Amino acid sequence: MTDDVSDKLAATFLSLLQGREGERHAVVLQDFPDPDAISCGYAYQLIAEERGIETDLIYGGRISHQENIAMINLLHIGLTKWGKEPIPADLYQGSIFVDNQGTTSNLVDRLEAVGVPVLAVVDHHALQDRLTPLFQDIRPVGACASIFADYIDRGGLDLKTSKPEHRRLATALMHGIISETGSMITALPLDFNSAAQLHPFLDHELLVEILHQQRSHRVMEVIRLALENRVVREGFCLSGVGYLRSSDRDAIPQAADFLLTEATTHTAIVYGIVTHSHEGESIHGSLRTTEVALGPDSFLKEALGRMENGIFYGGGKSNAGGFEIPLGFLSGQDDTELSQLKWKAFDEKIRRKFFLKIGVDEA
């Protein structure tokens, strides 16, 4: 992307905030916010604050990764979780979607129901057509945080090392970029540029503290199960880990990351049934790949298909993807025998779908 195009995108984005003093915006993160999304939300918060706009960083799911909890606490980033309660009609004058396009947030329908206009969508996933925003900036960069760092650099904020919140923002964005690009391995030129721009404002000690959170015992257990249950065919590693609590959901991508380190594996897919306290049960899965040609977005869409309402069960970006399959009528905790039967059926079905897609003739 040329400098001119980047300048124009940043200018258009910033002009959108003009004349909105006194407004309150909903910054919508995906249901399970990751460091990339959280740092983008925080960037928008400070950019908007400078222009007299209040914001809430909102999400409809859960934050479960120990590193993400540490990030929020150490960097004093405030997130608002909306549960089942309705969103008041006059609360927000606009919404911004960062690091997602509305397909991975359960808040979209509720925001639409109370008529909150979608001001902007800033994302780096494959283009989806769920929302019709006033402004859209979707670029295939390594981290969405790099786009916000670029906005900041092109007039969004005048960063100062003397301001603690600016140092925290730079640290958050750097963490977003590092974690989203697998320590810069999948980074593209904009990611490197943005990291260089942020570098003078970083709080290195804080960054080290965020990165060095240890895994909980339960996450270790899920990784052990993933290792035990894995089936490797043609470089694909599939593993079902059974039932997990929603607070442990983030163990699934962590297990997929781990399985990807095996020499014979280029693509790891880990899934399990996540039990939510009120919302029933659903299968959550994560895909990680080092295979450049795979294309997780189309791979998952083709392998798993869509729901009755037309929405795909899964999607992704260049090296990672995820899927969620609601269990609907089959949701709910049953006796051990029925639970095991249910898991076996779903495990088998998912495995067959992926084997069929890969072209492996056995289940």
Ligand SMILES: [Mn+2]
């Ligand atoms: Mn992202």
